[in-house]
Amino acid sequence: MYKLTKKPVIHFKKGLLKISCVTLTALALVSCYSSTTHTNSDAKNTVNTKDNQKQPNILFILADDHRWDLIGKYHSIIKTPTLDQLANQGTVFKNAFVTTPICASSRISILTGLTERTHDFTFSRPKTGKVESANMYPAILKKNGYRSALVGKYEINMSGQHKDRFDYFKPLLHEKTGEFKGKNLPQTYYIAELAKDFIEQSKNTNQPWTMSVNFWNPHALDKDKEDQFHYPPEFENYYSDVTIPPAKLSDNEYFEQLPEFLQLSIGRVRWEYRFSNEAMYQKMVKRHYRAISSVDKAVSMLIQKLEETGMADNTIIIYTGDNGYALNERQLAGKWFGWEEDLRVPLIIYDPRNKQDQAKEITKMVLNIDIAPTILSLAGVDAPQTYQGKSLLPMLNDSDEIQDWRTEFMFEHMYQPKRVFIPPVVGVRTEDWKYFDFHKQNHERLYDLKNDPDETTNLANDPKYQHVLKTLSEKTDLYIKKYEQARTDEVKQRPSFLNQRN
Numbered sequence: 447m448y449k450l451t452k453k454p455v456i457h458f459k460k461g462l463l464k465i466s467c468v469t470l471t472a473l474a475l476v477s478c479y480s481s482t483t484h485t486n487s488d489a490k491n492t493v494n495t496k497d498n499q500k501q502p503n504i505l506f507i508l509a510d511d512h513r514w515d516l517i518g519k520y521h522s523i524i525k526t527p528t529l530d531q532l533a534n535q536g537t538v539f540k541n542a543f544v545t546t547p548i549c550a551s552s553r554i555s556i557l558t559g560l561t562e563r564t565h566d567f568t569f570s571r572p573k574t575g576k577v578e579s580a581n582m583y584p585a586i587l588k589k590n591g592y593r594s595a596l597v598g599k600y601e602i603n604m605s606g607q608h609k610d611r612f613d614y615f616k617p618l619l620h621e622k623t624g625e626f627k628g629k630n631l632p633q634t635y636y637i638a639e640l641a642k643d644f645i646e647q648s649k650n651t652n653q654p655w656t657m658s659v660n661f662w663n664p665h666a667l668d669k670d671k672e673d674q675f676h677y678p679p680e681f682e683n684y685y686s687d688v689t690i691p692p693a694k695l696s697d698n699e700y701f702e703q704l705p706e707f708l709q710l711s712i713g714r715v716r717w718e719y720r721f722s723n724e725a726m727y728q729k730m731v732k733r734h735y736r737a738i739s740s741v742d743k744a745v746s747m748l749i750q751k752l753e754e755t756g757m758a759d760n761t762i763i764i765y766t767g768d769n770g771y772a773l774n775e776r777q778l779a780g781k782w783f784g785w786e787e788d789l790r791v792p793l794i795i796y797d798p799r800n801k802q803d804q805a806k807e808i809t810k811m812v813l814n815i816d817i818a819p820t821i822l823s824l825a826g827v828d829a830p831q832t833y834q835g836k837s838l839l840p841m842l843n844d845s846d847e848i849q850d851w852r853t854e855f856m857f858e859h860m861y862q863p864k865r866v867f868i869p870p871v872v873g874v875r876t877e878d879w880k881y882f883d884f885h886k887q888n889h890e891r892l893y894d895l896k897n898d899p900d901e902t903t904n905l906a907n908d909p910k911y912q913h914v915l916k917t918l919s920e921k922t923d924l925y926i927k928k929y930e931q932a933r934t935d936e937v938k939q940r941p942s943f944l945n946q947r948n
């Protein structure tokens with residue numbers, strides 16, 4: 447599935463990210479043969495904690511609707527030279543998933559280390575609970591001496607005071623542009639400028655810092671049905687001379703196989719104005735790619751600022767997306783459901799202090815709920831016992847602990863809006879199987895991921911696989927029970943969305 451290609455690369459002025467195309471390719475090839483489980487005692491000792499070294503700054507970059515495979519290093523068309531460099535000098539998690547494939551809920555899972563079933567936050571739900579808010583990683587880092595910032599897309603609703611978790615808070619709604627110091631900038635660059643200001647302010651504070659930079663791109667601008675995706679003018683000609691190949695499973699037969707409720711769902715409504723004819727498909731996919739390339743450029747602006755302020759060598763960069771994105775697979779558009787397109791996201795961690803990590807690729811299953819514990823452990827700060835995710839630090843440091851890593855996870859989508867039709871879904875993905883249940887419609891799906899990684903054939907009604915279906919259905923119930931029991935008293939007392947399976 448993954449393809450190594452040479453791409454043009456950006457060369458930064460100082461030590462960070464200096465690497466040539468030839469070296470890049472060589473590193474990438476070496477990484478193909480490196481095991482994710484090898485141990486390296488030197489690497490293990492590079493964990494930086496407040497006890498032995500200066501605490502690192504942590505720059506967390508979250509793109510909106512950036513699916514896992516749209517990274518230039520692994521894709522034959524899209525250009526993301528900055529992300530490619532981060533990948534080549536850091537660690538790529540090739541099997542990164544979200545536990546809920548929608549913006550608001552996934553973002554709270556990232557902040558709290560909890561699944562949606564436990565934190566119970568999505569659109570149209572009450573603010574996060576008090577305990578959940580206090581346990582968000584920025585609040586914990588702030589209590590532990592970090593300066594903390596959030597810039598860009600917000601669209602979530604946290605209880606408590608923002609000043610308790612952020613020293614610098616610049617939430618934004620989705621717009622094409624924003625005004626920065628008298629200049630009207632494309633919103634992606636506006637977000638980068640706001641983030642650069644925080645980096646500048648942090649330069650002489652003698653405090654470590656953490657910042658969550660939340661780009662709205664490459665999310666569609668919902669109110670603009672004509673063009674959907676926006677980007678700075680310099681990207682207008684990107685991809686204009688290529689033909690985007692058809693999406694996987696975009697033949698009629700795969701859409702016709704779907705039950706009627708999915709054929710009428712929001713995924714199809716949005717498909718109508720994105721991909722319903724070839725010209726539209728070419729236009730929209732290219733616009734989406736350009737929006738991703740503009741995020742890549744904005745990331746390079748942040749890196750340049752780190753260089754200029756002398757903080758690049760002590761700033762860890764984490765890049766990921768909040769959910770996947772269907773680009774005409776099954777003739778659907780968007781996220782929300784349980785297919786790989788919905789659940790898989792890119793995840794790159796670049797730690798300039800850890801030279802052993804260059805071009806490392808890890809295939810273990812990692813989740814959005816692992817972000818908060820990972821950030822805390824990188825800072826040398828203890829995570830709450832209640833976090834459901836696990837720190838990825840042992841993998842970054844090649845520790846033996848990764849032998850015991852998870853081999854399955856529960857995912858779900860609990861939101862049930864009135865204005866559009868999004869069926870709730872819950873399921874379990876293991877390394878070899880995926881089960882999901884649209885429980886309100888009583889419709890189950892089962893895929894043999896080992897032999898059918900594209901999820902072409904639903905085996906839920908095949909008598910041969912009923913034992914697998916039963917096992918995974920029971921597992922789903924056990925996860926639901928476990929995650930509901932983990933709710934705080936405040937959340938337990940709320941009226942629920944009635945996400946109960948039959």
Ligand SMILES: [Ca+2]
Pocket residue numbers: 510511548549665768769
């Ligand atoms: Ca999103």
